[in-house]
Amino acid sequence: MAGFDDLASERSKAQFDVEEMKVIWAGSRHTLEVSDRISRLVANDPVFRKDTRTMLSRKDLFKNTLRKAAHAWKRIIELRLSEEEAAELRFYVDEPAFMDLHWGMFIPTIKGQGTEEQQQKWLPLAYKMKIIGCYAQTELGHGSNVQGLETTATFDPQTDEFIIHSPTLTSSKWWPGGLGKVSTHAVVYGRLIIDSKDYGVNGFIVQLRSLDDHLPLPGITIGDIGMKFGSGAYNTMDNGVLRFDHVRIPRDQMLMRVSQVTREGKLVQSNVPWQLVYGTMVYVRQKIVSDASCALSRAVCIATRYSAVRRQFGLQSNGIETQVIDYKTQQSRLFPLLASAYAFRFVGEWLKWLYMDVNQRLQASDFSTLPEAHACTAGLKSLTTSATADGIEECRKLCGGHGYLCSSGLPELFAVYIPACTYEGDNIVLLLQVARFLIKTVSQLGSGKEPVGTTVYMGRVEQLMQCHCAVQKGFLELSADLVQAAVAHCQLIVVSKFIEKLQQDIPGKGVKGQLEALCNIYALFILHKHLGDFLSTGCITPKQASLANAQLRSLYSQVRPNAIALVDAFNYTDHYLSSVLGRYDGNVYPKLYEEAWKDPLNDSVVPDGYQEYIQPILKQQLRNARL
Ligand SMILES: CCCCCCCCCC/C=C\CCCCCC(=O)SCCNC(=O)CCNC(=O)[C@H](O)C(C)(C)COP(=O)(O)OP(=O)(O)OC[C@H]1O[C@@H](n2cnc3c(N)ncnc32)[C@H](O)[C@@H]1OP(=O)(O)O
Numbered sequence: 301m302a303g304f305d306d307l308a309s310e311r312s313k314a315q316f317d318v319e320e321m322k323v324i325w326a327g328s329r330h331t332l333e334v335s336d337r338i339s340r341l342v343a344n345d346p347v348f349r350k351d352t353r354t355m356l357s358r359k360d361l362f363k364n365t366l367r368k369a370a371h372a373w374k375r376i377i378e379l380r381l382s383e384e385e386a387a388e389l390r391f392y393v394d395e396p397a398f399m400d401l402h403w404g405m406f407i408p409t410i411k412g413q414g415t416e417e418q419q420q421k422w423l424p425l426a427y428k429m430k431i432i433g434c435y436a437q438t439e440l441g442h443g444s445n446v447q448g449l450e451t452t453a454t455f456d457p458q459t460d461e462f463i464i465h466s467p468t469l470t471s472s473k474w475w476p477g478g479l480g481k482v483s484t485h486a487v488v489y490g491r492l493i494i495d496s497k498d499y500g501v502n503g504f505i506v507q508l509r510s511l512d513d514h515l516p517l518p519g520i521t522i523g524d525i526g527m528k529f530g531s532g533a534y535n536t537m538d539n540g541v542l543r544f545d546h547v548r549i550p551r552d553q554m555l556m557r558v559s560q561v562t563r564e565g566k567l568v569q570s571n572v573p574w575q576l577v578y579g580t581m582v583y584v585r586q587k588i589v590s591d592a593s594c595a596l597s598r599a600v601c602i603a604t605r606y607s608a609v610r611r612q613f614g615l616q617s618n619g620i621e622t623q624v625i626d627y628k629t630q631q632s633r634l635f636p637l638l639a640s641a642y643a644f645r646f647v648g649e650w651l652k653w654l655y656m657d658v659n660q661r662l663q664a665s666d667f668s669t670l671p672e673a674h675a676c677t678a679g680l681k682s683l684t685t686s687a688t689a690d691g692i693e694e695c696r697k698l699c700g701g702h703g704y705l706c707s708s709g710l711p712e713l714f715a716v717y718i719p720a721c722t723y724e725g726d727n728i729v730l731l732l733q734v735a736r737f738l739i740k741t742v743s744q745l746g747s748g749k750e751p752v753g754t755t756v757y758m759g760r761v762e763q764l765m766q767c768h769c770a771v772q773k774g775f776l777e778l779s780a781d782l783v784q785a786a787v788a789h790c791q792l793i794v795v796s797k798f799i800e801k802l803q804q805d806i807p808g809k810g811v812k813g814q815l816e817a818l819c820n821i822y823a824l825f826i827l828h829k830h831l832g833d834f835l836s837t838g839c840i841t842p843k844q845a846s847l848a849n850a851q852l853r854s855l856y857s858q859v860r861p862n863a864i865a866l867v868d869a870f871n872y873t874d875h876y877l878s879s880v881l882g883r884y885d886g887n888v889y890p891k892l893y894e895e896a897w898k899d900p901l902n903d904s905v906v907p908d909g910y911q912e913y914i915q916p917i918l919k920q921q922l923r924n925a926r927l
């Protein structure tokens with residue numbers, strides 16, 4: 301069988317220990333065991349099938365998502381899954397749903413911004429799913445500009461309550477995931493008003509729906525904001541609209557770790573930086589970076605396996621056409637994405653460590669690394685999601701026409717993934733935050749602070765910063781060029797963290813060699829892509845540039861025999877890949893053909909509508925022809 305033999309032959313060429321690379325990719329043997337077991341549990345459960353998603357109406361699609369979420373919760377309880385195993389299960393169900401925001405934002409917000417007392421009250425309810433929460437920050441009129449939010453939370457000393465209100469149409473909460481139809485509660489971000497004085501944005505826990513009949517509570521108008529990009533995709537998520545008409549909540553439902561409001565209506569600032577109100581966004585951004593490596597590796601796995609199965613032109617002596625993976629143009633498009641998937645995996649591991657470290661320091665009232673954590677999570681979220689969205693689209697193109705079929709898995713993956721460039725912070729707005737951080741850092745150089753990083757990449761950042769920040773500017777006036785310096789800074793971090801990964805103990809025959817090749821491909825690919833920066837800033841000479849290019853091409857040849865084994869190391873099930881082109885067995889053509897007939901359009905040989913619309917035309921033509 302062509303495809304199968306092709307992949308079997310490719311696997312026999314591997315020059316490294318794939319099982320050890322699986323451990324490197326997973327992060328540890330334990331993590332590999334958990335993800336392998338849970339991904340197969342999900343793959344073998346018919347409730348979690350994904351192949352019908354694009355053919356369902358919005359209401360059926362959503363109801364099916366609720367069914368899956370309920371079944372997932374049931375399995376978590378039945379199997380007594382740990383928090384880690386439950387998170388893996390939700391990941392491999394692979395369908396945006398309210399659970400993502402309940403577990404991924406609502407709970408972390410209470411943990412990060414609630415007092416001990418508030419955590420003791422709300423977390424048990426949330427962990428046991430006795431309440432379902434979402435994160436309601438963005439409004440119709442403001443998303444990026446958090447300080448521009450209009451929702452008000454006015455303290456009423458008569459009743460010891462906050463009055464939550466939507467004063468304008470643009471203050472309507474708009475976009476929060478899980479809000480539209482499911483969440484019973486929300487963390488709502490609004491302007492704290494005491495005695496007519498505006499104290500800025502804070503978080504408030506607000507109940508939205510009755511726990512008895514799920515109807516909206518008095519003063520609450522709530523619904524879904526409508527269809528989004530694509531047919532299946534993110535339409536499994538009920539992104540919602542929410543308006544308040546003077547809704548009253550107890551004073552103790554303002555999240556008070558950062559600042560407190562006393563019974564007398566006095567605002568007391570605690571010793572933690574006010575920016576902790578933004579803490580959930582830092583947490584989610586670091587998670588989004590590791591999500592990027594998952595999404596990109598998924599697309600690369602599909603495109604790599606298909607590139608080894610697909611043969612086109614280049615008849616060889618044995619009468620067989622050439623595998624498209626052997627074309628240099630295919631390699632120059634595909635292998636940098638393979639290298640990027642590994643690079644984002646490792647920088648995601650580092651970012652997770654940085655986030656944990658910042659949190660530990662916060663416990664000890666050490667806020668020194670908070671600015672760097674913000675800049676790194678913001679910048680790397682922006683860099684990796686933009687590269688991943690572009691990379692998924694490139695993988696679709698690498699698969700030719702069949703990449704455009706839903707059965708390839710790539711259109712759906714693209715449609716689900718691309719909002720990552722916007723949610724949790726628009727990517728340009730986040731790069732501007734990095735630019736601001738760089739301006740401040742550059743101004744502190746020489747005062748005992750010295751830049752660190754790989755020479756050429758470091759030089760590029762330094763030179764770009766010197767060129768572009770003649771004077772310190774406010775956030776709004778930062779030039780587009782500074783965004784370029786911010787991207788350069790983030791790429792420096794990615795390369796540096798890949799190099800640091802290689803300095804760790806890496807067991808397994810040939811594993812370190814393959815990772816070194818991928819690290820060099822990533823570094824040289826970025827250098828090639830931004831050659832203008834490196835040359836214009838004098839970081840490299842034209843001669844060095846052409847040497848780098850030659851080295852890049854030779855690295856592709858080094859990776860070529862190992863490409864299939866490198867994507868096998870992601871250890872994805874066919875269920876998770878959800879792609880005829882990316883099947884482990886390479887049995888592409890028979891399965892493509894089989895999938896086609898499942899389309900409802902093929903339920904009848906003559907399509908509905910023929911008699912009403914087509915036959916009259918043909919008959920008319922026939923009559924005309926006889927005249
Ligand atoms: C495999 C693929 C398929 C996967 C399928 C499943 C996936 C689907 C499920 C996905 C689930 C969830 C996805 C996530 C859902 C999305 C959720 C959201 O979108 S929530 C809303 C997110 N919103 C934002 O990100 C808003 C962005 N805007 C901001 O963060 C701020 O407005 C700003 C930082 C841009 C500006 O802040 P502002 O206070 O107005 O002004 P300054 O810039 O002056 O900042 C002041 C000061 O604070 C520092 N700062 C800013 N932010 C932070 C921070 N987060 N932490 C720490 N410090 C911060 C800033 O540096 C300034 O410091 P100075 O010292 O004064 O310089």
Ligand SMILES: Cc1cc2nc3c(=O)[nH]c(=O)nc-3n(C[C@H](O)[C@H](O)[C@H](O)COP(=O)(O)OP(=O)(O)OC[C@H]3O[C@@H](n4cnc5c(N)ncnc54)[C@H](O)[C@@H]3O)c2cc1C
Nearest residue numbers: 435437438442443444475476477719722723724725726728
């Ligand atoms: C699928 C999805 C899920 C979401 N889920 C949630 C959720 O659960 N909870 C929640 O609260 N929100 C959620 N959001 C909202 C999301 O966080 C915002 O859309 C995001 O923060 C971007 O803000 P915005 O929409 O106001 O974009 P805008 O800021 O209006 O961006 C529009 C354009 O203006 C540019 N721009 C804006 N400001 C500047 C500036 N200062 N300088 C230069 N250019 C600028 C941007 O780069 C962009 O090109 C979700 C959004 C999506 C798409």
